[in-house]
Amino acid sequence: MPDLDPVIHAQARLRIVAALATLDPADQITFPRLQDLLEMTAGNLSTHLRKLEDAGYVAVEKSHRGRTPVTYVALTTTGRRAFEDYTDRLWALLGGGR
Numbered sequence: 001m002p003d004l005d006p007v008i009h010a011q012a013r014l015r016i017v018a019a020l021a022t023l024d025p026a027d028q029i030t031f032p033r034l035q036d037l038l039e040m041t042a043g044n045l046s047t048h049l050r051k052l053e054d055a056g057y058v059a060v061e062k063s064h065r066g067r068t069p070v071t072y073v074a075l076t077t078t079g080r081r082a083f084e085d086y087t088d089r090l091w092a093l094l095g096g097g098r
Contacts, residue, residue, distance in 0.1 A: 003089070004086060004089055004090065004093070005082055005085065005086050005089075007051060007052065007055045007057065007082075008057070008082060008083060008086045009086070010048070010051075012038075012040065012044065012045075012048045013048050013051060013052055014086075015038055016034070016038065016045070016048055016049065016052060016058075017052065017057065017058075017075065017079060017082075017083045017086075018083070019034065019037055019038060020034075020058065020073065020074065020075035020079070021075055021080060021083050023074070023075065025075075025077070025080065027074065028059075028061070028072040028073060028074035029072065029073055029074070030070055030071065030072060030073075031045070031070075031071040031072070031073060034073055049073060052079065055079075055082075056076060056078045056079070057075065057076060057078060057079030057082055057083075058073055058074065058075055058076060058079055059073070059074045059075075059076050060072070060073055061073075061074075
């Protein structure tokens with residue numbers, strides 16, 4: 001039985017990675033937009049993003065738009081591959097395969 005990645009497997013982190021995986025590999029999303037999409041509190045989203053960032057699955061970039069700070073989030077190549085592996089393993093667990 002294939003093991004599921006424990007970093008991705010937590011419900012909130014799975015939702016984050018799945019949402020980011022819908023973006024083109026070169027794209028990123030602002031923190032508030034991701035927060036709105038996932039209907040998560042800022043603190044909860046930050047906590048889960050930190051865990052994903054520590055694993056190398058997401059990149060968090062802090063910048064400024066004029067004088068306003070803005071945080072961008074993107075799925076890394078490693079994160080995209082980990083999500084693909086996760087979904088492949090999940091399909092295998094379900095008795096399918098892709």
